[in-house]
Amino acid sequence: xxxxxxxxxxxxxxxxxxxxxxxxxxxxxxxxxxxxxxxxxxxxxxxxxxxxxxxxxxxxxxxxxxxxxxxxxxxxxxxxxxxxxxxxxxxxxxxxxxxxxxxxxxxxxxxxxxxxxxxxxxxxxxxxxxx
Amino acid sequence: xxxxxxxxxxxxxxxxxxxxxxxxxxxxxxxxxxxxxxxxxxxxxxxxxxxxxxxxxxxxxxxxxxxxxxxxxxxxxxxxxxxxxxxxxxxxxxxxxxxxxxxxxxxxxxxxxxxxxxxxxxxxxxxxxxxxxxxxxxxxxxxxxxxxxxxxxxxxxxxxxxxxxxxxxxxxxxxxxxxxxxxxxxxxxxxxxxxxxxxxxxxx
Numbered sequence: 001x002x003x004x005x006x007x008x009x010x011x012x013x014x015x016x017x018x019x020x021x022x023x024x025x026x027x028x029x030x031x032x033x034x035x036x037x038x039x040x041x042x043x044x045x046x047x048x049x050x051x052x053x054x055x056x057x058x059x060x061x062x063x064x065x066x067x068x069x070x071x072x073x074x075x076x077x078x079x080x081x082x083x084x085x086x087x088x089x090x091x092x093x094x095x096x097x098x099x100x101x102x103x104x105x106x107x108x109x110x111x112x113x114x115x116x117x118x119x120x121x122x123x124x125x126x127x128x129x130x131x
Numbered sequence: 132x133x134x135x136x137x138x139x140x141x142x143x144x145x146x147x148x149x150x151x152x153x154x155x156x157x158x159x160x161x162x163x164x165x166x167x168x169x170x171x172x173x174x175x176x177x178x179x180x181x182x183x184x185x186x187x188x189x190x191x192x193x194x195x196x197x198x199x200x201x202x203x204x205x206x207x208x209x210x211x212x213x214x215x216x217x218x219x220x221x222x223x224x225x226x227x228x229x230x231x232x233x234x235x236x237x238x239x240x241x242x243x244x245x246x247x248x249x250x251x252x253x254x255x256x257x258x259x260x261x262x263x264x265x266x267x268x269x270x271x272x273x274x275x276x277x278x279x280x281x282x283x284x285x286x287x288x289x290x291x292x293x294x295x296x297x298x299x300x301x302x303x304x305x306x307x308x309x310x311x312x313x314x315x316x317x318x319x320x321x322x323x324x325x326x327x328x329x330x331x332x333x334x335x
């Protein structure tokens with residue numbers, strides 16, 4: 001035993017973190033346990049059939065939550081999407097209208113015409129009437 | 132603790148209190164009402180929560196959209212017989228401690244519609260009401276007064292002893308029977324355990 005032991009124990013480099021960790025846990029646990037103790041004595045649990053039932057704005061819950069919804073709305077949604085995209089194209093067209101060449105203008109009008117044709121077709125197929 | 136001793140101590144800058152007082156002080160200043168409007172009185176209730184009358188001063192600005200989070204039900208308006216089961220069920224779904232303010236002539240007695248075939252003659256027939264406010268509709272100040280009355284009631288409640296409130300008595304239920312639609316109105320017409328029938332009170 002050539003080396004002599006140090007008088008004071010060397011502090012572990014993570015000791016501070018351990019101390020802080022324990023302090024943090026205790027800091028959170030004390031109010032929680034106090035609240036738990038308080039509730040044990042001054043908040044008797046009173047469960048009930050209605051109290052534990054599904055909340056439906058005061059009405060009794062009816063039927064199953066797994067309903068099938070009507071898919072007929074999807075056609076509306078698709079037509080809306082197409083004309084939504086059209087509006088995105090129309091905006092730069094309107095902004096640059098005065099500086100456009102005749103060819104560009106015609107190309108845009110053909111694009112519009114195609115979409116209007118599509119709308120007429122969809123209308124004739126009865127997509128826009130709710131059934 | 133003796134009240135004189137307490138005032139004497141407070142003169143010397145010492146604040147003395149009990150758990151009961153501290154607990155009730157916290158409770159009375161955080162009463163969250165249920166978002167629940169029935170008729171015209173609800174408009175006055177909404178006005179009370181807004182900036183001009185500012186119910187937030189009393190810690191009650193947080194109107195909860197779910198009965199699970201609410202402490203106070205303000206029955207603001209006419210309770211029709213169609214609506215009464217829903218009102219009672221919502222009350223049942225609120226956790227204890229829960230309080231009820233019956234706001235306006237309709238909620239306390241049926242009001243101008245008392246003789247109607249479809250109007251409940253006061254919500255106190257089915258659920259225990261803590262504060263009644265008359266008026267058609269009551270002004271926001273009246274609702275604030277009712278709220279302050281409720282706060283006084285809460286701060287006077289005892290945690291222990293026989294006089295402790297219902298929610299601290301473990302054997303008393305927190306649910307009240309929901310009336311059903313019968314051939315001639317609601318069945319039963321009132322919950323006799325809750326309703327103080329004026330005729331019976333007068334007769335003794």
